[in-house]
Amino acid sequence: MSEIDDLYQEVILDHNRSPRNFREIENANRKSEGYNPLCGDHVTIYVDLAGGIIRDISFKGSGCAISKASASMMTTELKGKSQLEAESVFENMHRMLTGGADVEGGDFASLGKLRILSGVCKFPARVKCASLAWHTVNAALKGVDEVASTQ
Amino acid sequence: MKAFQKRQSPGTRKASFDVETIRRDFPILQERVRGKRLVYLDNGATSQKPQAVIDAISRYYQSENSNIHRGVHYLSEVATASYEAAREKIRGFLNAKSQQEIIFVRGTTEAINLVAQSYGRTFLKEGDEIVISAMEHHSNIVPWQMLCGQIGARLRVIPINHDGDFVLEEFKQLLNDKTKLVAVTHVSNALGSIVPVKQVVQLAHERGIPVLLDGAQAVPHLKVDVQDIGCDFYAFSGHKVFGPTGVGVLYGKSQLLDVMPPYQGGGDMISLVTFEKTHYNVLPYKFEAGTPHIAGGIGLGAAIDYLNALDWDQVTAHETDLLAYATDALSAVETLRIIGMAKEKAGVLSFVFDHVHAHDVGTILDQEGVAIRAGHHCAMPVMQRFGVPATARASFALYNTKGEIDALVRGIHRVLKVFG
Numbered sequence: 001m002s003e004i005d006d007l008y009q010e011v012i013l014d015h016n017r018s019p020r021n022f023r024e025i026e027n028a029n030r031k032s033e034g035y036n037p038l039c040g041d042h043v044t045i046y047v048d049l050a051g052g053i054i055r056d057i058s059f060k061g062s063g064c065a066i067s068k069a070s071a072s073m074m075t076t077e078l079k080g081k082s083q084l085e086a087e088s089v090f091e092n093m094h095r096m097l098t099g100g101a102d103v104e105g106g107d108f109a110s111l112g113k114l115r116i117l118s119g120v121c122k123f124p125a126r127v128k129c130a131s132l133a134w135h136t137v138n139a140a141l142k143g144v145d146e147v148a149s150t151q
Numbered sequence: 152m153k154a155f156q157k158r159q160s161p162g163t164r165k166a167s168f169d170v171e172t173i174r175r176d177f178p179i180l181q182e183r184v185r186g187k188r189l190v191y192l193d194n195g196a197t198s199q200k201p202q203a204v205i206d207a208i209s210r211y212y213q214s215e216n217s218n219i220h221r222g223v224h225y226l227s228e229v230a231t232a233s234y235e236a237a238r239e240k241i242r243g244f245l246n247a248k249s250q251q252e253i254i255f256v257r258g259t260t261e262a263i264n265l266v267a268q269s270y271g272r273t274f275l276k277e278g279d280e281i282v283i284s285a286m287e288h289h290s291n292i293v294p295w296q297m298l299c300g301q302i303g304a305r306l307r308v309i310p311i312n313h314d315g316d317f318v319l320e321e322f323k324q325l326l327n328d329k330t331k332l333v334a335v336t337h338v339s340n341a342l343g344s345i346v347p348v349k350q351v352v353q354l355a356h357e358r359g360i361p362v363l364l365d366g367a368q369a370v371p372h373l374k375v376d377v378q379d380i381g382c383d384f385y386a387f388s389g390h391k392v393f394g395p396t397g398v399g400v401l402y403g404k405s406q407l408l409d410v411m412p413p414y415q416g417g418g419d420m421i422s423l424v425t426f427e428k429t430h431y432n433v434l435p436y437k438f439e440a441g442t443p444h445i446a447g448g449i450g451l452g453a454a455i456d457y458l459n460a461l462d463w464d465q466v467t468a469h470e471t472d473l474l475a476y477a478t479d480a481l482s483a484v485e486t487l488r489i490i491g492m493a494k495e496k497a498g499v500l501s502f503v504f505d506h507v508h509a510h511d512v513g514t515i516l517d518q519e520g521v522a523i524r525a526g527h528h529c530a531m532p533v534m535q536r537f538g539v540p541a542t543a544r545a546s547f548a549l550y551n552t553k554g555e556i557d558a559l560v561r562g563i564h565r566v567l568k569v570f571g
Contacts, residue, residue: 004518008511008569017506039510040527040540062540064508065570123514 006119007126008065015069020076021058028056030143034136036128041067045136052083057137064129070117071133077114083141089114090138097121097131168465173550176201176457180550187520190555195340195499195546196524197390198371200454204394207453211446219445220419220436234445237452238435244455245385246376247402251434254401254408255443259367260290262386262401263334265414265438266363267294270384271332273412277303279331284309284317284346285536286339289529291365295334309335311536315342315491319350326358333362337369341530341544342491343474343499345373352381361407367391371548372470372497374463377402389447393548394454398447401438408434415440466549470498473547477556484563490542501528501542507570509541515569516543519562521555 028046035042041063048056057078059071078086089111096108096118108115120130174180177199182189191199211233217226219234235250242250256262275281281295285308292306299306307330309322317335326333333355338345348364355362363384366375370387377385384403390396403411413420413431417440423430431437477500481487490501503509513525524544527534534540545559 002518004515004565004569007514013570038526040531040534041510042540064510066511068508126510126514129510 003119003122007123009116009119011073011113011116012065012069015072016065019059019068019072021079022060022072023058024060025056025058028058030140032136032140034061034132034139036063036067036132038128039064041129041132043067043071043133043136045071045133045140047137047140049083049141054078054081054083054086059133063132064126066117066120066126066129067132070130073114073117074133074137077112078137086141087138090134093117093134094131097127097134168462168469170469170550170552173461174552176203177550178202178205184520184522185518188558190519190521190558192545192547192551192555192559193522193524194371194548194551195368195391195528195544197396198393198548199550200393200395200450201457203457204450204453208395208446208450211449216446218442230445233449233452234443237448237455240452240455241400244370244375244458245400245402246378248378249405251405252402252408254403254435254438255448256386256399256401256438257397257444258388258390258399259288259365259386260294260388260399262384262399263291263363263365264294265401266334266384266386266403267298269411269414269438270361270407271295271298271304272302273410275302275304275331278329279304280307280325280327280329281305282307282309282322282325282330282333282335284322284335285311286315286317286342286344286530286533287334287336288340288365288367289531290367291334291336292532304331305329308532311344315339315344315493317344317346317351317493319347319354322351323354326354326360328358330355330358330360333360334365335362336365336367337375338366338372338497338499339491339493339530339533340368340499341501341528341533341542342493343368343496343501343546344491344493345369345495345497347495348382349380356381368498383407389451389454392451392454393457394451395444395447398444398451400451405434408438413437413440417441419443461549470547470549473551473553473556474498474500476553477545477547477559480556480560481563484560484567486567487563490537490539498548499544499546501544503539503542504566504570507566509543511570512543512563512566515566516559516562519558519565521559521562523559 025046030047030049033044043061046058057075117130120126179199215229217230219231238250238253241253307325352362361383364382366385366387370392386401388399420432420440422432488503509525526541
């Protein structure tokens with residue numbers, strides 16, 4: 001498989017074409033905006049957090065296929081997880097995207113389907129596209145009320 | 152699209168323009184990237200350098216390196232002479248009246264900041280208006296916003312039409328008794344539109360308003376004659392015109408520069424310093440505090456020598472032909488939309504797809520060895536005007552070929568194959 005096919009796998013293209021949970025949550029009690037000043041990608045993450053559990057999570061915004069697919073997959077993965085679990089997924093994702101570590105190895109196995117985003121490691125200029133939604137949800141869960149940035 | 156204006160060539164006879172010969176002058180164009188032949192279409196971001204420029208910089212560091220305007224020794228004399236010779240070349244390049252009007256800066260951005268802070272803070276006041284256009288680069292927006300914040304002036308923006316044309320009628324309507332400065336681009340970096348700068352200057356001068364032109368994207372393509380245009384300030388960057396990064400030029404009319412205070416203080420910009428008072432140096436040194444980018448200035452001089460040796464009628468014909476060919480080729484791609492179809496354009500083709508983001512276009516083209524820019528091009532208001540988050544931008548230089556446009560089109564078809 002070429003690096004391009006590795007990056008733009010069918011699952012990613014599918015999430016780009018039909019992003020999941022691409023909507024606002026009216027009564028979201030956590031909301032955070034993320035912005036990548038380099039390319040103008042913009043995402044807003046909505047979370048309905050109750051009793052430490054992510055009852056609902058969604059996103060809106062505009063960006064490239066990688067950032068959209070990453071946000072879309074994130075919402076499907078984090079829905080129903082506890083805040084602590086979500087934070088641990090964030091840590092692992094962050095390490096996988098920035099470290100270029102062996103995705104078959106221990107910690108990353110827990111990332112399941114999200115490992116498909118590891119193709120981005122070979123494209124340093126695109127790592128921030130994949131990590132934008134994750135930085136943003138991290139800020140939302142921590143209740144940080146400012147625009148998250150990939151910078 | 153109309154033909155480019157001509158760059159006047161000095162009297163000497165020029166060799167006939169042959170793009171393959173030109174390409175051999177630029178060593179980087181022989182490089183392979185990602186296993187493919189490099190197709191460099193990101194000239195709007197920065198241009199490649201001919202061997203003559205690389206050699207001039209090496210020569211300076213190998214055999215002339217010394218500080219200028221200070222030493223009494225041999226090397227300092229040689230370095231000073233080379234640096235000042237570059238200033239004279241730039242004067243000729245812009246057809247400025249005098250070398251005093253040529254100020255070395257780091258680039259277009261610093262040139263505009265210099266005018267905003269030195270001229271703007273001295274001669275503008277609360278309630279005054281500064282007019283810019285809707286297609287400025289951030290470097291011709293932010294310095295004026297900062298100035299407005301400092302003195303309470305107001306920024307007014309000339310709208311553009313849907314093709315990306317500068318509309319003189321709109322400009323006229325914005326001018327009033329409060330307008331104290333006009334700052335517009337000569338060629339838009341995101342759209343390629345050529346602004347009718349001569350008419351802009353004429354209209355502004357009828358009301359006694361000085362005009363600054365951002366020439367960063369114009370100098371690689373158009374003949375610029377600051378006396379003919381009549382502008383008060385003209386700014387450009389060396390690296391976009393086949394010279395090094397880190398050096399640029401502010402042209403200013405000497406009667407304005409004379410009454411402007413220094414922008415930065417330090418060495419070289421003074422004639423006498425005591426703890427009580429400092430007397431400033433004469434033009435242009437008053438605006439050149441500290442040791443400058445000497446090698447950069449010399450390298451820029453070499454770039455201008457290189458351009459002067461070309462037959463610009465033929466270069467212009469080649470570039471016009473290339474842009475027309477690229478416009479036709481990209482227009483033929485289904486679902487591709489060109490952003491910016493101004494009647495007069497130079498060197499830039501911005502495009503978008505409804506279903507593929509520019510970033511993804513850029514990554515896939517890069518795998519084919521084709522370098523373009525993807526993003527907002529430091530012109531976010533232009534993106535907002537056209538309702539797109541970003542565009543893919545191919546930007547051309549005199550060394551590009553139709554074969555490279557074909558490679559771009561093949562790459563675009565690869566993009567469409569991935570995204571279906």
